Amino acid sequence: MAELTETEARPTRAYVIHPDLASRTQRREPEHALAEAVALAHALPGIEIVGDEVARLRKPDAGRLFGKGKLAEIGERLTEGEVDLVLVDGPVSPVQQRNLEKDWGVKLLDRTGLILEIFADRARTREGVLQVELAALSYQRTRLVRAWTHLERQRGGLGFVGGPGETQIEADRRAIDEQMTRLRRQLERVVKTRTLHRAARAKVPYPIVALVGYTNAGKSTLFNRLTGAEVLAKDMLFATLDPTMRAIRLPGAKGAAGGGQGRKIILSDTVGFISDLPTELVAAFRATLEEVLEADLILHVRDISHPETEEQAADVAEILESLGVDEDVALIEVWNKIDALSADTRAALRRTDARTEGIQAVSALSGEGLDDLIAAIDAHLSEALDEPKTSATVTLPFSDGRRRAWLHEAGVVEREESGENGVTLHLLWTDRQKAGFAALNAPDEDEEA
Numbered sequence: 001m002a003e004l005t006e007t008e009a010r011p012t013r014a015y016v017i018h019p020d021l022a023s024r025t026q027r028r029e030p031e032h033a034l035a036e037a038v039a040l041a042h043a044l045p046g047i048e049i050v051g052d053e054v055a056r057l058r059k060p061d062a063g064r065l066f067g068k069g070k071l072a073e074i075g076e077r078l079t080e081g082e083v084d085l086v087l088v089d090g091p092v093s094p095v096q097q098r099n100l101e102k103d104w105g106v107k108l109l110d111r112t113g114l115i116l117e118i119f120a121d122r123a124r125t126r127e128g129v130l131q132v133e134l135a136a137l138s139y140q141r142t143r144l145v146r147a148w149t150h151l152e153r154q155r156g157g158l159g160f161v162g163g164p165g166e167t168q169i170e171a172d173r174r175a176i177d178e179q180m181t182r183l184r185r186q187l188e189r190v191v192k193t194r195t196l197h198r199a200a201r202a203k204v205p206y207p208i209v210a211l212v213g214y215t216n217a218g219k220s221t222l223f224n225r226l227t228g229a230e231v232l233a234k235d236m237l238f239a240t241l242d243p244t245m246r247a248i249r250l251p252g253a254k255g256a257a258g259g260g261q262g263r264k265i266i267l268s269d270t271v272g273f274i275s276d277l278p279t280e281l282v283a284a285f286r287a288t289l290e291e292v293l294e295a296d297l298i299l300h301v302r303d304i305s306h307p308e309t310e311e312q313a314a315d316v317a318e319i320l321e322s323l324g325v326d327e328d329v330a331l332i333e334v335w336n337k338i339d340a341l342s343a344d345t346r347a348a349l350r351r352t353d354a355r356t357e358g359i360q361a362v363s364a365l366s367g368e369g370l371d372d373l374i375a376a377i378d379a380h381l382s383e384a385l386d387e388p389k390t391s392a393t394v395t396l397p398f399s400d401g402r403r404r405a406w407l408h409e410a411g412v413v414e415r416e417e418s419g420e421n422g423v424t425l426h427l428l429w430t431d432r433q434k435a436g437f438a439a440l441n442a443p444d445e446d447e448e449a
Helices: 002-007 030-042 068-080 094-104 111-122 126-141 164-202 219-227 279-284 287-293 309-323 343-355 370-385 401-409 431-439 444-448
Strands: 012-021 047-057 085-088 107-110 208-213 244-249 264-269 297-303 330-336 359-361 389-396 413-419 422-430
Touching: 012 030, 012 068, 030 047, 030 085, 030 111, 047 068, 068 094, 094 107, 107 111, 111 126, 111 279, 126 164, 208 219, 208 309, 219 244, 219 264, 219 297, 219 330, 219 370, 287 309, 297 309, 297 370, 330 370, 343 359, 359 370, 389 401, 389 431, 401 422, 401 431, 422 431
Parallel strands: 012 047, 012 085, 085 107, 208 264, 208 297, 297 330, 330 359
Antiparallel strands: 244 264, 389 422, 413 422
């Protein structure tokens, strides 16, 4: 891909193919799957889509995926369109990839390779970059046969002394394995740092609300609307890859913990989910979804205007289950993008969410329905946390302004009195808030972490 985009004066001309097997068991319609594949292709920079099609197959050919007739038919279209790159929306074996590239005279990426390219282009944080590199090496390791199939094994025996092709492949595999080991060590250090950051956040007595959903469902737009942040939000698949967290006070939500100013929460934006996510990336990006496992409330953001919104929701549910998300965690379905619907449909959805618990119909773009969503978040947190409060009295020296400010910020101070030895504060707080205050007394090195 780098060679294609850097050396050509014009954009890389790409053709997208979705193989549709007659025996398929997928829940998706092939036309919608093709549209998603085209959207994925548009997410790559320097790509010009010159054509796309659904290629119906009775059964995949082991050597070339497509039969002779379909192979020639597609080849003619590629030649006419002066195509540089073919994107196959599905798995393609190394042998199939080698043969197709040779027959058609083009570069070829399967679905896994395409998503890896997008992730490599979008990752920004140190952890995200390392995870992409690890996933790419894992994928590349299975494809070494492509580069060395012209070298044949020239000796017999038990395999200890092989031909030059075998030797080169093994040498490359060793080099990749060594690099993967180095990346895993670096990732371990990054994960330890994230663990320290989470421990630091544990000192803050605020609940975590995590946004999850299918890619391009509007999570980042909603995140920006609620937080005032400027996270990249575009009508593009995988616009957000790296997790982003913000501490915010919900506007207009009169939570008791906020002292009448609105409940304070930590809002987390996460990478979008997608069907048939490459197995290399499922493992590599599990760490970026750790915030979801710790969430007190999950907002499942759905693009309700999408023709396959139900299928996308099912994919998200499967991934959440595979991550081990506790079924007891409160969840609100946020039916987003109602601005893309007709006025009658929008009104019907608003009536539905008004009478259906756990559903909120909104437009993150226009702001419609957000007041009701904020109220629902506050109500769910109050119910989910259900934390009893106890009274306490704490006396702090006048010089301890940090902890005094923390107590006021948490909204737990009922009144305070000044005395000879300092300030006495009369508190009403939860066990979570008490633990957060106690954590402020931790050793300096822990607080710095």
